[in-house]
Amino acid sequence: MKIRFGISGLGFAGAVLMAPVMRQHPDAEIVAACDPNGDVRTRFGEAYDIPVFSSLQEMMDGARLDAVYVASPHQFHCEQVLQASARGLHIIVEKPLTLSEEEADRMIAATENAGVHLVVGTSRSHDPVIRTMRGIIDSGEVGRVSMVNCFNYTDFLYRPRRPEELDTALGGGIVYNQLPHQIDSIKAITGQRIVAVRAMTDKLDPKRPTEGNCAAMLTLESGACAIVVYSGYDHFDSDEMHYWLAEGGRDKKPNHGGARKVLRELEGSEADLRRTRYGFGGPISKSMESGNADRKQPHFGVMLVTCEHADLRASEDGVYVYGNDGMREVPALVGRGAYSQGDTIDELHNAITGKAPAMRDARWGKDTVEVCLAILESSRTGMQIDRRSA
């Protein structure tokens, strides 16, 4: 069975990252797309040879779909998930699910009442190396998890941005857009709920006034703890500690301060640069078309998982197991399509066909949003936020 997808939103997530993977996935096809922007919509429709529409409702009226990929801006996620559920369509919704617990509850109710499957993604928790780590832990050979240490130092805040991406109230900043990769990876690796949150977030550049760095300590159900460190200030680059591979798995050259330099020397507008670089048909778009060719495994900074009998860490193409007798490498458990986006499609397909329930469903997405909100609250108050009773 091939899932017949309509893509809602032809920005970076929808048209650049997901579409080329979805087109090549053995269990999916793209049968329609919609976006309010006429230019990108037309170009995408021609490139993919599919009908395109200006709104989700028109797309659902005009095309026969099994599922919708909601890749619109954050603030439309809830409305569009409700609309797709009402039509009985399955859903992949780009992370974060939403920024509000109340909206999350409506999305949970809508999908569960309609009996449709929803997967939140793609987050880096869909990476094959994360699933591989979970498999090693589930096998029992490394004993219980004691401590997870995640850190990532990037240029996130200096990639060209739309103004709302620099406004936390509108869903901007690293807490909503980068930490969910680490939070979801911790949840996926350990299979545990986060029951307490202590965090500090900071804003270090008044010209880009949203959270750009964070240190957090998350307590898991078992009493194990996870550390999350993130900085998006284009200073140190932690990919130096990951074999100089970029997040997507391709080779990377050291370029400290490079993203700041581009913005400093920019003559046009930042929003234009964003469109050129991250838009459909741009350089990243073209690079994604090649699938997994020349790609090592994707990753999100460094994650070190300390278990009773071994530490786990992503290698270039799998997972290093540092055990009592030395180190060995386990190859990554790859999915049916190209890395990560393909794994997200696998998850929905497995749910629809009854092979395995979706791990990252709407309740999962709500939980992740709550952890993000707890991070912001803990940073404001300086206190640990208890989620045991939640």
Add this chain to the structure above:
Amino acid sequence: MKIRFGISGLGFAGAVLMAPVMRQHPDAEIVAACDPNGDVRTRFGEAYDIPVFSSLQEMMDGARLDAVYVASPHQFHCEQVLQASARGLHIIVEKPLTLSEEEADRMIAATENAGVHLVVGTSRSHDPVIRTMRGIIDSGEVGRVSMVNCFNYTDFLYRPRRPEELDTALGGGIVYNQLPHQIDSIKAITGQRIVAVRAMTDKLDPKRPTEGNCAAMLTLESGACAIVVYSGYDHFDSDEMHYWLAEGGRDKKPNHGGARKVLRELEGSEADLRRTRYGFGGPISKSMESGNADRKQPHFGVMLVTCEHADLRASEDGVYVYGNDGMREVPALVGRGAYSQGDTIDELHNAITGKAPAMRDARWGKDTVEVCLAILESSRTGMQIDRRSA
């Protein structure tokens, strides 16, 4: 002025790490030593051509001293600091100062009443790279500190041990013996007090039943936070992320699980192996005699300091400053003697000669012990420990 030192305790800290550095330091001389063990005492006395004694009191009776280096086991620190203070002698006391707040108070009172200077050390906070980072921060060029991220993955728990070193109640384990390096470094780099502690410690090997790993989040006065991660289980080795240099600054070959293997294959007793390897005249003892020759800067795992305008990280021989315009390297501010132990002597000498007050005095040492105790308490309760009112 040369400080005339008597060394109390000829174990690893006193005879192996400090003595060769003290002998070559321009502002110090070793004029006597004492140890209850007759064999090591005799060999040391012959090698250094100095009188040796079986107890601190006899040494203070029999030699004309300016200062004592208290390098005896933890449980004798308080008694010996009180004895040396009563004679008006200055003191370097090996970390941790003590394991008890009550003892710390007595040591503070004794040294302050006697008007003698006390330095707690050597901790890795005495490393030249730590002082270099502090200098960069104090210059103002990188703005305020937002976040410190320290992690270290070693074979600490599988180095050959005496039984009490594996018993927390007797001062064993990583909390008292390894975390102070990170805690003191955080204090030295930022110049700030730690006002809240959330931590998780764990014991992963029932055969070595003391804390072997820890994840902690420490809140500083300014609201900045520091992450401390440590694992001593001989699995992953974080020196891979520090140019494959060993803690002392010499080249290191990857040897995952190597310390466990030695213990597994050991035919004699672990205590004997400990003496052979770490004792006076053993291989490390001989290597320390060479001073700084062939040594890069010492370090303690990885420390990443995120400031407003730059991240700081130790390089092989200094500090990398990852700023807004890219990365540059600042050479380490080295002291007058060999690294770290020499810097500890510098600190006492500067205090005695009025050049600069001792940073790591008895109050500093008490504060560090309190942070260690708060780490254990937070791990027991799962709560954040507030030190603001302390």
